[in-house]
Amino acid sequence: MKQQLESIRSQAMAALEEASTPAALEELRVKLLGKKGELTAVLKQMGKLTAEERPVMGQLANSVRAAIEEKLEERKAEIHASVLEAKLASEAVDVTIPGTAVAVGHQHPMNQVLQQIKDVFVGLGYQVVEGPEVELADYNFTRLNIEEGHPSRDRSDTFYFTDDDSVLLRTQTSPMQIRYMETHKPPLCMLAPGRVFRKDEADATHSPMFHQIEGLVVDEHITMGDLKGALITMMRKLYGEDAQMRFRPHHFPFTEPSCEMDMQCHKCHGTGEVNGQVCSTCHGEGWIELLGAGMVHPKVLECCGIDPNKYTGFAFGMGLERMAMGRLKINDLRLIFDNDIRFLNQF
Numbered sequence: 346m347k348q349q350l351e352s353i354r355s356q357a358m359a360a361l362e363e364a365s366t367p368a369a370l371e372e373l374r375v376k377l378l379g380k381k382g383e384l385t386a387v388l389k390q391m392g393k394l395t396a397e398e399r400p401v402m403g404q405l406a407n408s409v410r411a412a413i414e415e416k417l418e419e420r421k422a423e424i425h426a427s428v429l430e431a432k433l434a435s436e437a438v439d440v441t442i443p444g445t446a447v448a449v450g451h452q453h454p455m456n457q458v459l460q461q462i463k464d465v466f467v468g469l470g471y472q473v474v475e476g477p478e479v480e481l482a483d484y485n486f487t488r489l490n491i492e493e494g495h496p497s498r499d500r501s502d503t504f505y506f507t508d509d510d511s512v513l514l515r516t517q518t519s520p521m522q523i524r525y526m527e528t529h530k531p532p533l534c535m536l537a538p539g540r541v542f543r544k545d546e547a548d549a550t551h552s553p554m555f556h557q558i559e560g561l562v563v564d565e566h567i568t569m570g571d572l573k574g575a576l577i578t579m580m581r582k583l584y585g586e587d588a589q590m591r592f593r594p595h596h597f598p599f600t601e602p603s604c605e606m607d608m609q610c611h612k613c614h615g616t617g618e619v620n621g622q623v624c625s626t627c628h629g630e631g632w633i634e635l636l637g638a639g640m641v642h643p644k645v646l647e648c649c650g651i652d653p654n655k656y657t658g659f660a661f662g663m664g665l666e667r668m669a670m671g672r673l674k675i676n677d678l679r680l681i682f683d684n685d686i687r688f689l690n691q692f
């Protein structure tokens with residue numbers, strides 16, 4: 346029996362030393378000390394011993410049990426420590442590694458240019474307002490002296506919402522002239538930027554959605570000279586003192602007289618050619634149309650309850666994309682709407 350106990354002890358010690366997981370330890374504990382374990386099996390034979398042998402063997406059995414229990418605890422602690430160590434090593438955080446920088450965006454180039462334009466006109470005393478993109482045909486056309494049957498009212502040019510063509514996506518920011526004069530009386534100075542929509546095919550200088558900035562000034566003694574002064578001031582602030590622009594006579598139903606203002610093409614500097622080829626940005630014109638403008642038509646003033654015999658005014662509507670193209674030297678308008686981060690990050 347003594348031999349049995351000694352061999353249990355030595356085998357147990359070796360096995361416990363080998364065990365490397367909590368599960369393996371538990372398995373050994375059951376095998377060695379459990380009710381059906383090896384030690385219990387030996388103790389069951391105690392009855393066969395003599396009275397003198399019994400306490401000696403009992404003592405030996407107890408010391409074997411104690412040794413196994415002690416070794417179990419020891420291995421348990423060691424395995425626990427090594428498991429913890431492995432876990433810590435695998436989850437280690439190196440606080441000295443430089444962090445991943447968060448990419449901070451910036452204003453879209455269109456907004457940058459819009460902000461610059463707004464700054465100029467706010468400096469001149471204009472109030473900046475916004476209006477609806479879904480507009481009544483009455484404001485977008487009729488009250489701007491654009492009568493039924495005018496080509497710009499055609500279904501092939503304008504996005505309509507209703508069968509009777511009374512509600513539409515505004516084709517220009519000019520309805521803001523009417524809305525503003527309905528609620529404000531002269532002297533007034535207004536700037537109304539916003540999106541407009543036309544059934545245009547997209548190309549280098551056209552898009553079915555683009556932005557306009559409407560301007561309106563009404564007071565006594567306002568002349569075409571005031572209009573030119575305001576626009577030239579803006580151009581010089583944005584493009585520098587030597588900015589090149591020209592005014593051409595034009596026709597708009599809601600201004601009389603009317604004009605358009607062009608800016609010298611930033612790509613070919615007015616020559617219409619680049620390396621012997623027709624300039625693709627201005628199509629060889631040498632000039633890029635920026636805006637329409639004119640003196641507010643007396644009929645328009647009248648329909649807003651403003652006396653055209655006492656007051657005169659000017660209005661302009663400029664294309665923001667065109668302004669941005671010149672300001673930022675962008676050759677194709679479609680790039681502005683692509684939202685390609687490589688393009689946008691250049692500005």
Ligand code: PHE
Nearest residue numbers: 517519637638639660661662
């Ligand atoms: N609304 C006109 C257009 O879109 C531009 C314009 C605005 C002309 C104000 C005259 C006065 O073409």
